[in-house]
Amino acid sequence: MKKYFLILVSLFFFNNLFAQFPLREGKIQLNTGIGFASAGVPIYAGFDYGLKPDLTLGGEVFFLKNASGIISNINYHFNELLNLDKHFNIYAGANLGLLITKSTANTSGTSKLNLGGQFGSRYQLSTSIALNVELGLGNTISDGKIGITIKM
Numbered sequence: 001m002k003k004y005f006l007i008l009v010s011l012f013f014f015n016n017l018f019a020q021f022p023l024r025e026g027k028i029q030l031n032t033g034i035g036f037a038s039a040g041v042p043i044y045a046g047f048d049y050g051l052k053p054d055l056t057l058g059g060e061v062f063f064l065k066n067a068s069g070i071i072s073n074i075n076y077h078f079n080e081l082l083n084l085d086k087h088f089n090i091y092a093g094a095n096l097g098l099l100i101t102k103s104t105a106n107t108s109g110t111s112k113l114n115l116g117g118q119f120g121s122r123y124q125l126s127t128s129i130a131l132n133v134e135l136g137l138g139n140t141i142s143d144g145k146i147g148i149t150i151k152m
C-alpha cells in the first residue's frame with residue numbers, strides 16, 4: 001500500500017512540475033472563448049506552440065455574425081523575467097490577421113489584412129486547464145478576449 005501511495009504522490013509532483021507556464025518548447029495548447037468588439041461578440045478557437053522557453057507562435061480562427069477571419073501571432077512570455085508564480089502567465093506580442101466580411105443587402109463582402117498587438121494573462125486552474133484574458137491593440141476583430149486554455 002505504501003508503494004502505491006508513493007507512486008501516486010510522485011506522479012502528482014512530476015505532473016505539476018511539468019505543467020508550469022509558459023508553454024514548454026515543442027508543446028501545444030488550445031485556446032477557445034469569446035471576444036469583445038464594436039462589431040459584436042466573436043467566438044474564437046486557436047492554438048499556441050512553444051518555440052523557445054519564453055516564446056510561442058500561434059494561430060486562431062474567429063467567427064462573428066457578418067465576418068470571420070484567421071490570425072497568426074507571436075508572444076513573449078514574461079514569467080522568467082518577472083519571476084512569476086508557476087500558476088500565472090503574462091505575455092505580449094504581435095499578430096497579423098485577415099478579416100473577411102460577408103456581403104449583405106447594402107454592402108459587398110470585403111477582406112482586410114490587419115497588423116496588431118496583444119497583451120494577455122493566464123491563470124492555471126489545474127495541470128492542463130487555465131483561464132485566459134487578453135486585450136487587443138489594433139487587432140483584426142477583437143478588442144479583448146476571455147476563454148479557456150487546455151494544455152496538450
